[in-house]
Amino acid sequence: MNYKESKYYNSKQLSWIKFNGRVLEEAQDESNPLLERAKFLAITASNLDEFVMVRVARLKKKVNLGVTKQDKAGYKPQQLLAELLARIHELVAEQYSCFADLLTSLEREGISFTRIEDLTEKQRLFLEQYFTESIYPLLTPLTITQVDSFPLLSNKKLYLAVRLTKDQEELFSVIKIPDALSRIVELPTVDDEKREFILIEEVIKEYLEIFYSDYQIEAVDIFRITRNADIEIDEEAEDILLEMEDYLKRRKRGFPVRLEVEEKMDDQLKQFLLAALELDQADRYEVAGPVDLTFLLEISQLEGYEQLRFEPLVPQPAQDFNGYDDIFAQIKERDRLANHPYESFEPVIELVQQAAVDPKVVAIKQTIYRVSEDSPIIEALIKAAENGKQVTVFVELKARFDEENNIALVKRLKKVGCQVLYGLVDVKVHAKALMVSRVENDRIKRYIHLSTGNYNDQTAKVYTDIGMFTAKDDFGVDISKLFNLLRGSLTAIDWEKIAVAPFNLRENFIKLIRNEIKQVKLGKEGRIIAKMNALVDQGIITELYRASKAGVKIDLIVRGMCCLYSGRNKLSENIRVISIVGRFLEHSRVFYFHNGGATKLFLASADWRPRNLNRRIEVLFPVEEEDLKERIINTLEIILSDTVKARKQQPDGTYQRVESEERQLEAQQILLLPEITSFFY
Known part of the structure; x- marks a missing residue:
């Protein structure tokens, strides 16, 4: 059987979208404290920024270069880009639906965002003074008469786009929202039980006329550009330190990949921006709320709302x-x-x-x-x-x-x-x-x-x-x-004890997996538990399929991308994949091999990805003391027993929550308990 056929390999990019969807589920989950939900939503937005800057940008470069070679999952670059952009648009729509629900819940807790038209006289006076003293000195409008004079705008920064007319002449202007100030402005209220906020861009919109007294303001809208961050580094440079400093400058000038705008943005402004940035309609994201939801991280940290957050974690002494x-x-x-x-x-x-x-x-x-x-x-x-x-x-x-x-x-x-x-x-x-x-x-x-x-x-x-x-x-x-x-x-x-990529780490993993097949052939138990951030490497996936076919029982705890299909008849029916998304980011890499009862247990800095096995210095090291092995194995078994935050991969690559009528077990919460932690020692 040729396990390298595309039907056996799940697209890593599409798998990542599923992962960020699992993070979004935590923002949607009403059993999580409200401000923690806001934090999860901010994380999904931040995650997506990085994904667009690197993964989508890399794919767009391939398309622009005319690359037509299929990837391991059978996609040509153009096909994958179209599929990916469609999934991202769906994800963004879900994010803003979640945001609307969060706003309603926040209002019930006395945290609200006020519209300009609903300000009290006291609040208006406060904002006028705040604008004059703190915001106005930081604003510099740039007037643009035509597309080819469009300035180089910063990556991931908010801007106001303004359409102006004067004597039947139309022109455009942009104003950068100052990032030296908080994006959320707290307003004075008469009720001590309530807190009201307004976004800084709404304040600037209100006082725009001060900059354009000689013009007629036709439209004002917020936008944000995401640029390519997948910039090549000259590895052979004489001074790599200077090369890296230059690399950072080049990255600021990366080509635009995404344009985010408000849902009801003026059509002429929209078309002007797309033309100036040389972006397609599919690269434009019209959002039903504020552009850039990462500001919710600041909301999640508001003082005085401890009841709306997880109980503070005080780590147990080691x-x-x-x-x-x-x-x-x-x-x-x-x-x-x-x-x-x-x-x-x-x-x-x-x-x-x-x-x-x-x-x-x-x-x-x-x-x-x-x-x-x-x-x-x-x-x-x-x-x-x-x-x-x-x-x-x-x-x-x-x-x-x-x-x-x-x-x-x-x-x-x-x-x-x-x-x-x-x-x-x-x-x-x-x-x-x-x-x-x-x-x-x-x-x-x-x-x-x-x-x-x-x-x-x-x-x-x-x-x-x-x-x-x-x-x-x-x-x-x-x-x-x-x-x-x-x-x-x-x-x-x-090496005496460790394995090191890119030299012998892959070979060691393959040897360990094949040894479990050997144990099954000898009539013994074959068992693998592997925990990591991502499973992408086709060579390792092939070995796992072979082990499953031979009867080795395999449990994979993969937080993010997983290109292996689990639970498929005559392929991977002995493989279970779960993903834990919870309060803590699951980052540890742990590899357990039953080895006929003489357990081998390893920790590593590496995931099962080509970059970790081929292009990085990584270390795999054994845990040798039996009591330490038992402790880690107990932790793995608790994670595998999770029925609250675990999602199980289905044969088609989608994920469903693991549910149990018998018990509710949240692994991270169990591991937080001091008496449980003590038990493992």
């Missing part, structure tokens, strides 16, 4: 680290885990902080992909360098949409004397690794932390990730080799 002050003594004693956000990220921070001041520590090496703005880990690395430690940091400059932050980080770390590595050609460094070298008994002892997620103390509060700490010498040898490899010698290495 119980593997209870009872000791010396983190090195703890790690040296045995391997330890921390499961975020259910457990505190503090041990990771503590390891770097103690290393920075410990006189026995001589060197710290770490990979950085994304960090928080005020990262305590970065502060500790700087302190370590100032204390004379040898600090080596690999910063991935090509981390999409974090490039600017990482460029600044490189410069800052260099300034304090850290040795900073970056810019490997044709690969990104996505591995999460930290190594502290310490002099003990006249020899170097290495302390290792490996993780499924970034060294970001903020995302560790909302992303599920698992990190492992070890002082085993064979892990130390491997991670030393890894950091030597990151110096630029991208050659194959013999």
Whole structure:
């Protein structure tokens, strides 16, 4: 059987639309707190922005270049683009239907958006003063007489489009909505129990005449442009840091991909914008509400409405680290885990902080992909360098949409004397690794932390990730080799414990899957549980189909894109795929193989995607201690038992909620409970 036929492969782009639809379901779900629903809706809008900037833009480039080759799912670029745009339009319509419902619910809770015509006299006076003092100085109208003089407008920024006439002459103008100010303006009210808001663009519309006193204003509408962010990088540039800075400038000038406008936008303004931006009608999105729903994130964070949000999460102390002050003594004693956000990220921070001041520590090496703005880990690395430690940091400059932050980080770390590595050609460094070298008994002892997620103390509060700490010498040898490899010698290495992409990670996964087939042939149980963000790689999918046909029972927990079809007769009837979309973003990558009863369990920085297996430095590492294995397996089983936030993939690739009349089990809520967490230890 040829498993590479298109009928066996679900389009990754269309699969992503389904995923964002599952996020939207959380915004629609009335069992979620109201402001959390608003937050989920903002997330769907932000997700879609990135998807359009990268995936849709890449597809449009193929169409414009005349590419006609079919993709793995059997779509030609033109076919897929048409299908994708149709699905996106449907998704946007659903978003705004949800927005209308949210507005009604917010009003019931005393949070409302007021129309200009409904303002009280007191509110009008307030807005007039606010406009004069705070908004007016930031506005600069640009007048346009013809399409070919259209200015370069910023990506994802709001603009007012104005159609003007003077002496029978028609012209157009645009005004950028200042992003230095909050988009929502709170109005004074007479009722302390209610809060009223207005969007800043509505305020600017009201006072537009101040700019156009010599003209007749015929129409005013809001619009927003989304530009291509899929810009090529010159990997061979002499100075990759300068190339990345130039890349960011080029990205600001990316070609327009999408035009968002208000539903009842003036037709002449609409046509003028489409012509100026060289966009088709299918690239225009007319929305039944405010353009750009990401402002709802600000609404979701309003103070004084704690009852409309999830109860604040206070992570449990990482119980593997209870009872000791010396983190090195703890790690040296045995391997330890921390499961975020259910457990505190503090041990990771503590390891770097103690290393920075410990006189026995001589060197710290770490990979950085994304960090928080005020990262305590970065502060500790700087302190370590100032204390004379040898600090080596690999910063991935090509981390999409974090490039600017990482460029600044490189410069800052260099300034304090850290040795900073970056810019490997044709690969990104996505591995999460930290190594502290310490002099003990006249020899170097290495302390290792490996993780499924970034060294970001903020995302560790909302992303599920698992990190492992070890002082085993064979892990130390491997991670030393890894950091030597990151110096630029991208050659194959013999690893003791870990597998590393792009060298042997794919081969290791295939070997592990095929071993389960072997176990079935020997009359034993074949079982795989794999948890990841996305399953896209056709080679891995082929191996999973073969394993299913051989009788291996396979459970896949895939948050986002899944190109495999599960539950199909004579193909994948032994494969179940579920997706969890809940309070936390499921980010951990966990791989369980029954291995005839001698369980093998791995954690990784990699998903099953070609980019992770072929074009990134990724690390797969084993969990060896039996109690730690059991703990992770218990967590997987709880996730697989979810009947509240889990959606099960159907044979046609669609998803349906997992429902049970017997019990309501929400995995993330169960894992939050301290007594349950304690039980796993």
